[in-house]
Amino acid sequence: MKKYKHVYDYYRNAILDGYLKKEDTLPSIRKSCEIFQCSQTTIEHAYEQLVLDGYIESIEKVGYRVRLEPAQIKMHKEIESTPAKEYEEEYDLDLRPRSVSLQSSEIQTWKRYLKQAFKAEQMSSYGDPQGEFPLRQALSLYAYKNRGVMCLTEQILVGPNYQTLLFVLCGMFDVPGIVGMEHPFHPQAKRVFESYGWEIKEVDLEHLNDIDILYINSSSSGKKREPISNEVRDRVLEQAEEHDFLIIEDDYNGELTYRSKNRRAMYSADTNDRVIYCGSFSRLLLPSVRISYLVLNETWDQYYRSHKMEYGPMASKLEQMAFANYIADGHLERHVRKLKREYRDKSLLMEEELQKKGFEFFLNEAYLSYLVHLPNVDQKKFKELAEQRGIGLPEFDEGWMEISFASLDEDSIADSIEQFDQLVKESTLS
Known part of the structure; x- marks a missing residue:
């Protein structure tokens, strides 16, 4: 000492x-x-x-x-x-969709870029409210190459997560109206709209009218949580023009297509200034690295820039500068390619094990998970048994449970589904 x-x-x-x-x-x-x-x-x-x-x-x-x-x-x-309390519970087996694959090599790479950014002279200033220019420049190139999103650097707004950016966006609208969302409603987006007094309306993408905004997760849409097809995309854009509504496209993990064909974002097909695009990186890097971005259409880009100095910086400048260099050096694209291979193999292994156990299920590709139907399970007993055995699981949703393979080692997937199946058997109502 x-x-x-x-x-x-x-x-x-x-x-x-x-x-x-x-x-x-x-x-x-x-x-x-x-x-x-x-x-x-x-x-x-x-x-x-x-x-x-x-x-x-x-x-x-x-x-x-x-x-x-x-x-x-x-x-x-x-x-x-006051005794110290961990913020996150530790589980022997974590099947929650919020978990991710942690690769020690990637963590070390990210640490190196953070260290370099910390030494930079730019760290002595607060930063740009819109997001640091080098990062917005890197994102404009990345979005075009990987999602077909062609935009100017000036159209990009960087934030710590898409919910924060959605709050900023809703604050730019004059009065609340009606926002259409597919079922199940995205809880974080729903919370933002309700905070601003918007009415939430359940919609079917084939019949869109009487709404002011359509909020759509283009990479995980509908009951089957599938990427929207080009046909549906074009039909939605036609209806936006016909019925005069704005589209907020949440393209969560849109570039991480490891089982389906790669599709360009809805924004890429918009010719009538109807779409605002949102991208996020928490599942590609680390959940603790919070960087998301909006690509504003021409109308709202002009509005934001005329009021830009009324806003303060949102995302960490340190993380932004590190991430800009990480992208520019090609690490993000390399990492995405690696994750595609890894998640494809894991998803196939989990699918095989779920089939062996006779479960009804479908893949939610964007969220690195399977939705498993558990219609005859005593939910209270199921949760109690899971807690006793150190198994992390999400909540039930109308008889379905979403379990993720993201953080599991390939060698542990069979045993994980075996434990999951045992919980189901012991909790099944007679």
Whole structure:
């Protein structure tokens, strides 16, 4: 332990334990030097840290005295006595769709780019509210090459996640109206619209009218959670023009097609300025790296830029600069290719095991998961057994459960489905 820390801890504990009370004076720097047998610099450092942390204050011609009120001391003790609690539960087997494949090599690559960005001179400023220019430039090239989204750098708005960007977008609209969404409604998008007073209407993509906005997940649409076909895409765009509504396209994991044919985003086929595009990277990198982006159409791009300085930066500038270089050096495209191979193999292995057990299921490609039908299961007993055995599972949705292969090793998939099947058997209603 550093010498100044020993002095710091001594006086801090004396204050918190009540030996030194509000407005009591600490020994002079010279006296503390004698008490602790250390240099003046060490004592000054300790006292300065105690001032910065709010324990003491420096009074001219008096010296240093205790600043904390009794109520503040009580609060300190309560905070320190609170047992540490993990933010995320740890499971022996995690089948939740929120989990991802963690590749140590990719983590090390990302760390290297973060370290390089941290050393850059640009870190001394707040950043661009719209997102850092190098990242927007890299994203415009990436979006065109991988999703057919042709846009100018000026049309891109970067945020920490698509829900935050959706809040910004809804704040730009004058008055609330009616937003059409497919069932099941996306809970985070639904929450944003409801926060702004929008009415949510369940829609069928074949018959769209009496709505102001269509919110659509083009990579996971409808009951089967499939990418929309080109025919459906074109029909939706025709209806948008015919019935005069805006489309917000959520292209979640749209580039990660490992079992279906690669399709271009709906934005790529829009010729009437009807689509606003949203892309995200949390399942491609790490869930803790929060970067998403909007591609505004011409109408709302002009509106945003005229009000740009009324907004503050959203996503971490450090992460943005690191990510810009990561994309520019080709790592993202290389990583996506690798993930496609990995997730294809895992999905086929899980599909084979689910078939062996006789489950009814279908693939949700964008979310790296299978929806499994469990119609005769005692849900309460099922959850209790899963908790007892350290198995992480999502909630039921009308008799279906979505289980993910993303974070599983290929060698563990058969055993994982075996454990899942055992839970189902033990929880099946007689």
